Amino acid sequence: MKLLNLILKKLTDEIKLTYFALILSALNFILFHYPFYDFVFNNLDCKSLNGITIISSLVVTMLIANAFVFYLIVYLMRTVGRILLVVFFTINSIAVYFINTYHIIVDEGMIGNVFNTNYAETSSFFSLKILLYLFFMGIIPSIYIIKAKIKKVAVKRFLITSSAALLFIIIMIFANAGNWLWIDKYSGQLGGLAMPWSYSVNIPRFYIQKHKQNRKEILLPDAKIKDRQKAVVVLVIGESARKQNFSLYGYHKNTNPLLSKTENVFHFDATSCATYTTAGVKCILEHTSSNELYEILPNYLYRNKVEVVWRTSNWGEPPIHIEHYQSHDYLKQLCEGEECDYDEILLNGLKDQILASSQNKILLILHTSTSHGPTYSKKYPPHFETFKPVCNSVELSKCTQEELINAYDNTIVYTDYILHRIIESLKELNEYQSTMIFVSDHGESLGEKNLYMHGMPMSIAPKEQYEIPFIVWVSDGSRKLKAFDHLSQGHVFHSVLNFLSIESPVYNEELNIFE
Ligand SMILES: [Zn+2]
Numbered sequence: 001m002k003l004l005n006l007i008l009k010k011l012t013d014e015i016k017l018t019y020f021a022l023i024l025s026a027l028n029f030i031l032f033h034y035p036f037y038d039f040v041f042n043n044l045d046c047k048s049l050n051g052i053t054i055i056s057s058l059v060v061t062m063l064i065a066n067a068f069v070f071y072l073i074v075y076l077m078r079t080v081g082r083i084l085l086v087v088f089f090t091i092n093s094i095a096v097y098f099i100n101t102y103h104i105i106v107d108e109g110m111i112g113n114v115f116n117t118n119y120a121e122t123s124s125f126f127s128l129k130i131l132l133y134l135f136f137m138g139i140i141p142s143i144y145i146i147k148a149k150i151k152k153v154a155v156k157r158f159l160i161t162s163s164a165a166l167l168f169i170i171i172m173i174f175a176n177a178g179n180w181l182w183i184d185k186y187s188g189q190l191g192g193l194a195m196p197w198s199y200s201v202n203i204p205r206f207y208i209q210k211h212k213q214n215r216k217e218i219l220l221p222d223a224k225i226k227d228r229q230k231a232v233v234v235l236v237i238g239e240s241a242r243k244q245n246f247s248l249y250g251y252h253k254n255t256n257p258l259l260s261k262t263e264n265v266f267h268f269d270a271t272s273c274a275t276y277t278t279a280g281v282k283c284i285l286e287h288t289s290s291n292e293l294y295e296i297l298p299n300y301l302y303r304n305k306v307e308v309v310w311r312t313s314n315w316g317e318p319p320i321h322i323e324h325y326q327s328h329d330y331l332k333q334l335c336e337g338e339e340c341d342y343d344e345i346l347l348n349g350l351k352d353q354i355l356a357s358s359q360n361k362i363l364l365i366l367h368t369s370t371s372h373g374p375t376y377s378k379k380y381p382p383h384f385e386t387f388k389p390v391c392n393s394v395e396l397s398k399c400t401q402e403e404l405i406n407a408y409d410n411t412i413v414y415t416d417y418i419l420h421r422i423i424e425s426l427k428e429l430n431e432y433q434s435t436m437i438f439v440s441d442h443g444e445s446l447g448e449k450n451l452y453m454h455g456m457p458m459s460i461a462p463k464e465q466y467e468i469p470f471i472v473w474v475s476d477g478s479r480k481l482k483a484f485d486h487l488s489q490g491h492v493f494h495s496v497l498n499f500l501s502i503e504s505p506v507y508n509e510e511l512n513i514f515e
Pocket residue numbers: 239240276277278280441442
């Protein structure tokens with residue numbers, strides 16, 4: 001009791017700003033940097049002298065550098081500075097919850113995922129554990145930040161302290177020159193785990209990037225429709241579907257009971273260009289892999305008189321400028337029945353939509369969300385629960401690997417059914433040459449190497465996150481497929497142009513899968 005009183009008294013006493021900054025820096029270190037040092041320990045030889053030097057320098061530099069920044073913030077901005085620190089601790093607590101639970105790294109791509117996530121997805125992450133993180137690591141330190149009584153600092157004192165801290169940091173950086181290579185090699189991961197700098201740096205970076213992408217797309221040269229043959233392409237963009245869980249690709253569980261029995265279905269090995277949705281979808285739709293925003297497939301074909309329909313239960317696509325952009329909410333109004341709560345909603349009235357068109361060439365793009373985690377078991381109707389038991393928790397590491405994979409595999413069974421239904425609809429359109437192309441935006445980790453979901457930087461991503469299915473069906477007597485060992489998402493654009501007999505200066509025969 002006495003001890004507690006003493007601590008309380010100490011905490012409510014007036015305190016020097018230097019100490020206040022050091023206490024917060026220590027708290028920031030203890031509460032939020034377990035994942036950071038876990039990564040460091042896993043990627044360093046901790047028993048070597050060099051390893052010990054790096055780790056101790058990182059700890060000391062981090063403590064002093066953060067204390068220095070906190071000191072500056074509070075000295076220069078006073079109340080606003082304290083509010084900023086409260087914001088840091090609050091966001092840190094949530095970020096560390098996600099890092100610990102999903103083994104993610106808060107880099108620019110992950111920030112993109114967060115800002116492109118709509119409420120439905122966010123609420124599926126909600127759990128009691130996140131509230132505990134928020135309370136103990138965010139709110140309690142925040143109370144101290146607001147309540148602490150800080151002594152006034154004279155300008156001279158401020159200048160001396162700041163210069164000393166800055167000098168110390170510079171000396172540490174140069175003393176560690178021999179370790180720059182190691183730090184540079186892992187800078188993405190280290191930066192993504194250092195709080196609060198991961199999101200403070202990557203949120204502005206994300207917006208700068210987004211701003212760049214929002215500039216006007218670069219128009220492609222005009223295209224010409226070569227013939228009057230009626231033709232339709234249904235391009236299905238998969239979400240987090242990974243190749244290895246499709247029995248078409250040799251998976252030991254039968255996740256493709258329908259497609260495996262359908263004629264004219266072909267599958268290719270393929271890799272995605274990235275491990276997150278916005279980048280993967282962009283790669284599927286562009287004519288060349290580029291950081292620039294060129295006119296994407298639907299916009300290009302729509303401008304050149306092809307009937308284009310975009311139906312989506314997902315998000316994160318580049319800006320689409322077409323007449324028939326059909327969002328989930330729009331489709332929901334027209335749909336009745338249990339299946340409207342799942343991705344089958346994208347198929348509602350599909351055939352009629354094609355038949356209603358006055359154009360000879362039609363491109364239908366279905367952007368699905370079927371295998372999006374973490375709640376795989378909520379992505380398919382109950383009667384598709386083929387493999388049991390399934391994981392129902394949003395904290396993936398709480399489920400057994402088997403439960404998690406069962407739930408995921410059921411989403412693949414449901415995907416199999418959806419693709420099968422599309423093919424059945426297309427088969428009824430006798431007047432049309434038709435094809436269905438299914439490509440995933442990226443893969444998914446299901447606990448391998450203790451990783452979950454997706455979004456790892458491509459340079460260190462495991463193959464589960466980028467080995468994707470690329471499945472093609474062609475109608476009888478329409479086209480044959482070339483032999484390919486391996487495809488990329490870049491093959492979609494040119495294959496669609498070829499199938500619809502569209503002549504374009506940007507067309508690349510090497511990236512066309514049709515004979
Ligand atoms: Zn995705």
